[in-house]
Amino acid sequence: MAEAAIANPVRPALDAIAARDTSSLSAGQRLALKYFLVAMVLFVAQMLFGLLAGLQFLYPEFLYGVLDFNVNRMVHINAMIVWMLYGFIGSIYWLVEDEAGVELVGAKLANINFWVLTSAVAVVVVVYLVVQVGPGNKMSIWFINEGREYIEAPRWADIGIVVCMGVFFYTVAGTFMKGRWSGISGTLVLDLIALAGLYLAGMFYTTNLSVDQYWWWWVVHLWVEATWEVLVGCIMAWGLMKTLGARREIVTTWLYIEVAMMFGAGILGLGHHYFWIGTPEYWLGIGGFFSALEPIPLVAMVVHAVYDAGRHSFQSRNHPALAWLIAHAFGNFLGAGVWGFIHTLPQINLYTHGTQWTTSHGHLAFFGAYATIVIAFIYIALQRWRGDVWMSGDLPDRGWKWKWSLALLNVGMLGMTIALLIAGYEQSFIERAIGGSTWAAYFEGQTQPWFVQGMQWRMVFGVVMTLGMVLLLWDFLTIGRGETRPAKEVHAPGPHVG
Amino acid sequence: MIDPVELQRIAVAALSAGGIVLFGAAYAICLALGRLKGLAILRPLSYLAYLALVAVTVLFAWAMNLTGAWAFLTLVLLVGYFVAPRAIWRLSVATHGTSEGKTMEAENE
Amino acid sequence: MSDGVWWASQDFWRKCAIFVTAGMFLVLILLTFHSLAAITAGQDRVPAYSVINHRIDYVFDEERNMKVPVIGEEAPLFGEVLSEEEARALVDLGKLTVQAKNCMNCHTLLGNGAYYAPDLTKAWLDPGWGNEQARELLMTMFLKDPKTNARTYGTNRRMPDLGVTDEEVRGIIAFLKWMSAVDTNGFPQGFEPLPQGGA
Numbered sequence: 001m002a003e004a005a006i007a008n009p010v011r012p013a014l015d016a017i018a019a020r021d022t023s024s025l026s027a028g029q030r031l032a033l034k035y036f037l038v039a040m041v042l043f044v045a046q047m048l049f050g051l052l053a054g055l056q057f058l059y060p061e062f063l064y065g066v067l068d069f070n071v072n073r074m075v076h077i078n079a080m081i082v083w084m085l086y087g088f089i090g091s092i093y094w095l096v097e098d099e100a101g102v103e104l105v106g107a108k109l110a111n112i113n114f115w116v117l118t119s120a121v122a123v124v125v126v127v128y129l130v131v132q133v134g135p136g137n138k139m140s141i142w143f144i145n146e147g148r149e150y151i152e153a154p155r156w157a158d159i160g161i162v163v164c165m166g167v168f169f170y171t172v173a174g175t176f177m178k179g180r181w182s183g184i185s186g187t188l189v190l191d192l193i194a195l196a197g198l199y200l201a202g203m204f205y206t207t208n209l210s211v212d213q214y215w216w217w218w219v220v221h222l223w224v225e226a227t228w229e230v231l232v233g234c235i236m237a238w239g240l241m242k243t244l245g246a247r248r249e250i251v252t253t254w255l256y257i258e259v260a261m262m263f264g265a266g267i268l269g270l271g272h273h274y275f276w277i278g279t280p281e282y283w284l285g286i287g288g289f290f291s292a293l294e295p296i297p298l299v300a301m302v303v304h305a306v307y308d309a310g311r312h313s314f315q316s317r318n319h320p321a322l323a324w325l326i327a328h329a330f331g332n333f334l335g336a337g338v339w340g341f342i343h344t345l346p347q348i349n350l351y352t353h354g355t356q357w358t359t360s361h362g363h364l365a366f367f368g369a370y371a372t373i374v375i376a377f378i379y380i381a382l383q384r385w386r387g388d389v390w391m392s393g394d395l396p397d398r399g400w401k402w403k404w405s406l407a408l409l410n411v412g413m414l415g416m417t418i419a420l421l422i423a424g425y426e427q428s429f430i431e432r433a434i435g436g437s438t439w440a441a442y443f444e445g446q447t448q449p450w451f452v453q454g455m456q457w458r459m460v461f462g463v464v465m466t467l468g469m470v471l472l473l474w475d476f477l478t479i480g481r482g483e484t485r486p487a488k489e490v491h492a493p494g495p496h497v498g
Numbered sequence: 499m500i501d502p503v504e505l506q507r508i509a510v511a512a513l514s515a516g517g518i519v520l521f522g523a524a525y526a527i528c529l530a531l532g533r534l535k536g537l538a539i540l541r542p543l544s545y546l547a548y549l550a551l552v553a554v555t556v557l558f559a560w561a562m563n564l565t566g567a568w569a570f571l572t573l574v575l576l577v578g579y580f581v582a583p584r585a586i587w588r589l590s591v592a593t594h595g596t597s598e599g600k601t602m603e604a605e606n607e
Numbered sequence: 608m609s610d611g612v613w614w615a616s617q618d619f620w621r622k623c624a625i626f627v628t629a630g631m632f633l634v635l636i637l638l639t640f641h642s643l644a645a646i647t648a649g650q651d652r653v654p655a656y657s658v659i660n661h662r663i664d665y666v667f668d669e670e671r672n673m674k675v676p677v678i679g680e681e682a683p684l685f686g687e688v689l690s691e692e693e694a695r696a697l698v699d700l701g702k703l704t705v706q707a708k709n710c711m712n713c714h715t716l717l718g719n720g721a722y723y724a725p726d727l728t729k730a731w732l733d734p735g736w737g738n739e740q741a742r743e744l745l746m747t748m749f750l751k752d753p754k755t756n757a758r759t760y761g762t763n764r765r766m767p768d769l770g771v772t773d774e775e776v777r778g779i780i781a782f783l784k785w786m787s788a789v790d791t792n793g794f795p796q797g798f799e800p801l802p803q804g805g806a
Contacts, residue, residue, distance in 0.1 A: 214643065278652050348502075
């Protein structure tokens with residue numbers, strides 16, 4: 001049994017990668033699979049470099065001078081941003097033809113675009129790992145790395161990304177224009193414009209660090225706390241119609257409600273990043289107030305989720321996807337809602353800013369809000385690819401792989417988050433509150449038993465997560481293969497209303 | 499102007515903040531489930547959850563030193579967490595109800 | 608479809624989404640104009656680059672209920688008074704070096720970045736340098752050879768040798784000095800700078 005389990009994954013894995021059996025898929029869907037594949041490769045890279053960086057907290061000599069913490073950490077967070085973007089792009093290519101009712105416009109161009117973008121990503125990563133740092137001049141910023149957290153990609157790559165996003169946008173918007181528009185696609189296209197536009201705010205150099213960080217947060221915050229949320233809202237709206245047979249007019253109305261609430265609180269919620277970067281004092285009030293509002297819609301939406309689930313006896317045609325959508329709801333609520341709110345007011349953020357507290361929040365929020373959705377969507381795509389097969393209850397082997405990977409990934413993430421929060425609390429207390437944030441106080445905090453143990457437990461749970469990831473990839477490669485039962489019927493809505 | 503949290507109240511401030519969101523969710527769930535399933539027991543439970551929310555909000559306001567203009571935030575939180583779930587319930591009924599109420603009802607049971 | 612109440616209609620919420628987004632964004636843009644004017648170098652919140660010619664202190668302000676940077680008498684960096692343009696060029700070199708060496712993925716600047724190494728917001732004023740007389744030399748030695756002159760306080764977490772040139776070192780130190788004079792609304796709280804003045 002054990003032997004079979006070990007030998008088993010290799011064969012189907014190779015089969016799956018070599019498989020050319022995508023004839024049943026549309027051009028957009030075939031492209032989507034490629035994006036998902038790269039997304040998963042980058043997910044592995046994210047985990048790997050996260051593990052290395054985590055180990056360096058425990059063993060600072062580990063890879064010192066070879067792959068230093070700053071390199072590992074940069075690859076860790078960049079791989080995350082890029083794999084999530086790949087996941088979103090893949091999801092959009094997956095749904096665009098279905099939603100527009102016509103074939104993908106510029107499919108050939110879109111394909112070339114994929115290869116250009118992916119090659120650029122590969123070159124950037126190789127330069128990160130091999131060249132690492134450069135001399136203090138503009139050349140380094142243009143060709144090695146920009147040295148600004150999350151948007152480290154060198155300027156040439158920034159321009160490349162914008163061009164590729166332009167091509168992506170052209171194919172998607174062009175498809176909708178040729179076919180038909182809907183509320184979801186309209187929202188999606190407008191959101192993509194905002195997403196690309198905001199990236200431009202991070203593409204310049206200035207000596208003034210306060211001005212630098214002011215615009216830098218436009219990219220980082222207005223991406224992850226505004227435009228990404230809406231993007232995910234659009235993808236999820238489509239996903240809910242397809243997996244649960246939710247009705248279009250209801251889903252669309254709620255998408256608008258979500259946009260109103262999300263942007264209503266989230267745009268000025270940007271202010272919570274403007275507390276301490278040199279910007280005027282009024283940001284303490286604006287940022288504090290609006291970010292305190294941010295969890296309220298999240299909580300209120302619980303009512304709609306309960307109502308929706310209770311009123312409609314939804315039939316799930318894809319259990320793993322549904323489970324990941326539920327993980328999304330919980331993860332987003334805890335990561336963005338609870339973990340965000342506990343340190344968002346300036347009164348407490350004064351101590352927690354720039355500590356492991358932020359790390360804790362960042363991990364759970366990114367995972368809960370975005371990783372979960374991309375994984376859910378990949379399950380939806382795989383089901384279709386494998387021939388619209390059965391993915392409800394009663395899977396072979398009781399679906400242990402998807403269940404265990406779900407459990408390990410979520411338990412691992414929650415465990416890491418709690419460990420980091422404990423370390424962060426200790427750090428903010430010893431270093432910030434008592435020690436006044438001097439260098440001596442910093443190291444004092446880093447050596448306290450609670451901090452060190454927090455870092456150890458983070459490592460343990462990181463390994464748990466990695467196991468979950470391995471299992472998840474194995475499941476991706478095998479689920480639905482050899483399945484003969486057709487997918488469960490759910491009352492599918494008409495393709496288009498109004 | 500802000501009055502930073504006092505050293506020994508950092509934990510209280512953070513935990514009460516987490517409590518607000520969690521009790522807010524508990525209140526919302528009790529409210530929604532109670533109305534949906536017509537379970538009478540959930541109604542008092544939802545009020546109990548809201549009372550707990552009020553308690554942690556007061557604690558939160560004290561620990562975070564929400565005085566002066568910041569007291570307004572306390573009020574917004576108390577009103578917001580009470581009203582928003584009710585508003586969303588009404589919206590849920592109104593958006594789902596009219597166009598599909600009858601058919602769904604029939605399919606449900 | 609829309610036989611329901613107006614406030615639950617798709618049309619109403621589409622308009623809401625558009626107006627709320629546009630409205631909030633407009634407010635953000637207005638605030639951005641104001642904030643950018645306030646954080647231009649040389650305005651009240653962010654100092655001119657020639658601030659590196661002066662002593663910088665961090666003092667409690669009763670009225671604002673927080674510590675604020677105070678620019679004092681002349682105390683030129685490396686004993687050399689620079690013009691505004693020369694100072695800007697030096698700070699600029701420092702900022703470029705800080706970016707090119709990817710400092711932000713270990714350290715935090717104004718509290719943003721990674722948490723593997725100390726915050727640099729007030730690094731110039733850190734009491735760890737001992738006193739004003741030793742500071743410039745110690746900082747230079749540390750940046751030139753961080754392996755040998757490691758300041759790990761027993762953690763063994765050393766900064767790697769990033770190959771910075773002499774001129775880049777001067778730039779980094781100028782950048783750090785300039786940054787310590789940015790008005791950060793009292794962050795970090797309770798920070799006690801190294802002893803000021805005296806001989």
